[in-house]
Amino acid sequence: LKEATWLGRVAYDAGLKVGQKRAAYLKTLARVPLYLKCAFFVFDNLVFRNIRRALGIDKCRWLSTAAAPIAPDLIDWYWSIGKPMYEVYGQTECTGIATANLLDDFRIGSVGKAIEDVEVVLSEEDEILIRSPGVIKGYWNKAEKTAETIRQGWLHTGDVGRIDDDGFIYIIDRMKDIIITAGGKNITPSEIENQLKFSPYVTDAVVVGDKRPYLTCLVMIDDENVTKYAQDNDVPFTNYTSLCHTQEVQDLVHGEIEKVNVKFARVETIKKFRLIDQLLDAEDDELTPTQKLKRKVVNEKYADLIDGMYQGG
DSSP: OTTSOHHHHHHHHHHHHHHHHHHHHHHTTOOOOHHHHHHHHHHIIIIIHHHHHHHTOTTOSOEEEOSSOOOHHHHHHHHHTTOOEEEEEEEGGGTEEEEEOBTTBOOTTSOOEEOTTOEEEEOTTOEEEEESTTSOSOOTTOHHHHHHHEETTEEEEEEEEEEOTTSOEEEEEEGGGOEEOTTOOEEOHHHHHHHHHTSTTEEEEEEEOTTSSSEEEEEEEOHHHHHHHHHHTTOOOSSHHHHHHSHHHHHHHHHHHHHHHTTSOGGGSEEEEEEOOSOOOTTSTTBOTTSOBOHHHHHHHTHHHHHHTTTTO
16 A cells, blocks of 8 residues: 555545444444445446455455454455454364354454354453363363363363453453463553554563563564665665664664554553564574464573563663
8 A cells, every 4th residue: 555656545534434433333333324335346447346356355244253353454454445353252172163253143352252152251360261062172191281272171271351331242352371471460461462463563562571670672674664664765774684773674673663662551651672683484483384483482582682672670
């Protein structure tokens, strides 16, 4: 979109506003006014159809996501371009999906309600527990792991969540990933990280702050988009590492972080950040097979870099 013509960008911005208004009706299962249908039809043919085709979702009636928590802004964006997206939830240990949003019974931001024959409750620690015929009997030759995960027929998912009065389930974060600051404030890092990853210049990020006075962040930039930004702005660099250390790229990422900071309470804002200046691939220990940063590995490998952000206050 940044490479589109001026007229194309104007059409996209105007169309997105129309799409957002239309989506607001659809999300409440209300009838979309005729004028809004007509306006969306125009922008759909001018802009959105090409975007959906480029993403490979032009033949889909609706989309479903069940991986890591997804930023609400991204879900809203898909709705706005004409493809409703619904979250579902499950684990290998419960043989797939345990909860789902249905086309006529959904709530944005939730992973839906428990599906048929599945029970979902919260423990005293707000951990999500699942009981169903699909829950595994145990792990092969791992009695200790089985006893830790499955107790009295309930699968302990390791996810913290909440359930509203209508039975919709919301995933907050992994229990082991919740940050408790030095001031005793509980922080959900994935919420902040997902907002950061909404930036075209950020591939992934790890928020740090457990037992620390404030939050900091390690950022992995998007090589392609940041390289193009540098080239378009005549920023001199020789390789990925030198690109990360240019003042212009540092300022670029700082600006993206500031855009995210305004969405959160003061205690949840990122005070300092560092860029991971190595171009990582799937063979590196820091990345999962799906190119996501491993929180534990990153915290260990870049401990000195992290500690440096807390020296001197």
